Amino acid sequence: MQLYSSFAVVGAGTIGLPILDALASQNVSILLLSRPDSPPKTVPSNVEVVPVNYDDTEAVAAVLKSHNVEVVLSTVGIPGLASQTTLVDAAKLAGVQLFSPSEYATPTDAQPPGSDNPAGGTGTKNKVAEYMNIVGLPSLRIFTGAFTEGIPSLFGEAPVSFTSIPDIAGFVAYILTRLPPSQLSNRIMRLQGERIPLNTLGTLFHTTVKHVDRIDGDGGELKTSLLKLLDSGAGSTGWDAANKREKTGDDAAGSGNKLWPGHDWRSIKEVLKL
Template sequence: MSPYKSFAVVGAGQIGLPIVGALAALNVSVIVLSRPGSSAKPVPAGVEIIQVDYDDAAAVSAVFKRHRVDVVLSTVNSAGVGSQKSLADAGKRAGAQLFVPSEYAAPTDGQPEGSDNPVGGTGAKNKIAKYLRTVNLPSVRIFTGPFIESIPWLVGYLDHGKVRIVGKGEVPVSFTSIADIAGFVAYVLTNLPPSKLENRILRLEGERIRMNDLGVLFKTSVEHVDRIPGEAGEAKTGLLKLLDSGAGSTGWDEAHKRERSGGEAAGSANSLWPGHRWKGIKEVLDL
């Protein structure tokens, strides 16, 4: 059994709340940190929401100490990735044993600073991983690929009933459901020993598919375009280009532009949750 008994989830958004729910269902101690002024979020009974400035390491550390936090899980969005340095400092001061940085997307290990990655920013996520090593705070990075639930939004299916993509759409992409991600995180943190988690990268994969093959699942046509117009069009275009480069696979090796193999292959960490049946696109989206 894992020695971790108390958890702090920073952020209560699309992936944060499901992780809180999955942990709370295991009857472990869970608190949620949110920024001052944030709107109230529904959390399970017994879970306390504490509003605190993430950039105030002393204040955050005091919260961690008061609740004897063993594991800090950051689920901040891309705009808040930089604040994780203060969160790491707070965790270190408070004696946290493990830090789980906000990844939950395409792999960002090996991403050079200044590179263009709409998931990892300009190397920001990799900078945090390096910083955690410099302060000697063990961490575990979890790469999931895009959320299955995001596919209709990403390809514009809800807008025009088609699958619209940028690029050739021939390389495989790792998609994973939010429920599976949350359940996996809760399971490994409460069942695996530190030796299986500390300073590791865990690569998940719910379903591996080419973007061109989404048309068959959605029973519609696939259109190839140069860019996605409209609201969030720039973000969608950037993400679709990233997926088309091969980096949508959780086993992608950015430095060598190729797929990893063996214990670093896409989905290689799925086996850490024995007996679990990973959900596919058709099941999650009820296609």
């Protein structure tokens, strides 16, 4: 059975570096594409760091082609989401077989028309997914819900999916090195380490929860936007925003977990040592 064996990770931030580390523990070829002006990153010895301008299609394509990269994983943050179309063009030009865009948050596959919530870049992410379909580049989208390590002090009644960063990274490395391409191409994976309404987190932290409609101060606008997004139900990785309901079956929250058989997904208490 032919499996993927050559990868490139774009960006090495909160989720990018853990994914890079997880892949580096496998017997595969791996590159880190980093902007020339980015600060140096500490990476495993078997990872080659290649500085390249993400906005230069020809330059990125040349790097991918010279290293025979089969899979590109983008982990860029919200400011870089829109520029992923350039990375998609470069991957297509280089003959890359699979492109995984930067998702790793709430689901973006069923957004109502005109949706562009800045808290999660949902509209931009969906436009990138549509662009991959237009150019004919096979994609793999991974919805994780909120990172367990970054649980915010927000109020909400709707259930939210939480998944720890190590679980996300381990899952990505496992499926990309164990599953055949036919099971990964043009797929959406919905992960969920634990599911809990935000307004019950107070019990875990032995504190009270205060309901607010707006968060002021530094980053207050973005946090308020995130609050509204999660409280709409979109914090669940199985949420269907267009129809305002939970998906079921193979599209349900956490349905992707079964692709990593035997793995013990970390709970909020385990991750935060509560």
